[in-house]
Amino acid sequence: MYGRGGAQFSFGPPATPEIIKNLLIANGVVFIAQLVGPRVGFDVTGFGVVQPAAVWGDFQIWRIFTYMWLHSPTSILHIAFNMLSLWMFGSPMALVWGPERFLRYYLVCGTGAGFMIASLPFLLGMIGIPSSIADLTGITLGASGAVMGVLLAYSFTWPDRQVMLLFPPIPIKAIWLIPVIFLMEWMSSATGSSNVSHTGHLAGVFVGWIYLLNEGRTPGAPTLQSFVHKYRRWRMRQKIRAVHREDRDARTRDRDDDPRRFH
DSSP states (O other), rough: OBBBOOOOBOOSOSOEEEEHHHHHHHHHHHHHHHHGGGGGTTHHHHHHHHHHHIIIIIIOTTTHHGGGGOOTHHHHHHHHHHHHHHHHHHHHHHHHHOOOHHHHHHHHHHHHHHHHHHHEEEEEHHHOOOOOOOHOOOOBOOOOOHHHHHHHHHHHHHOOOOOESSOOEEEGGGGGGGHHHHHHHHHHTTTOOOOOOHHHHHHHHHHHHHHHHTTTTOTTSOOOOHHHHHHHHHHHHHHHHHHHHHHHHHHHHHHHHOOOOOO
């Protein structure tokens, strides 16, 4: 992770707050329970994943919360990447915000994403877009929705801080972190090699954004008004450039039409 000037490089945060340590431990304990549970007759993963049909069809509401503590028991990379991101980007946020504010935000982003994952197929059906059986019975698990909310808060708090991507290993400003992640996800899904929950990631970002705006304690969080203002400024610059081009073209035509030649 780079500093503002890019001159110093360090891997990870300078300190790990207790709330981050506790979240890492909690996710690790649940992951072990997922591995051990089936051997003692209890399917922890099946009990806690988000499944739209189970949440709203059988009213198993707890799933929109429990899914965020579960990870794929067949791939250590799933929990590893989520916990690495939580540690690297959550630690600075928790140091600045304090444990209570950070935990509240983390849980709201994760649970809000779970709610959106479970509800979206039914919401689409209400506006005339039918959902497939796969949409209703598909399962989602992982802390990615909550972690994406943390990445969003980090990018709004330190937009000009440079961070080093792992794949590809290039430095970018933090404000571009979320767009780059979505771009890489889109490229991966286009090749058919991804099983990422795009709804969960988008929902985590959306819920986090709304939360930060409503809280009003993160000045870097852009609002709709700020987007409109930036768009109007961009349109004004485009018009000014167009006028300059027209003036330059007019001067060029006048010079070409001038019968006098200078040597």
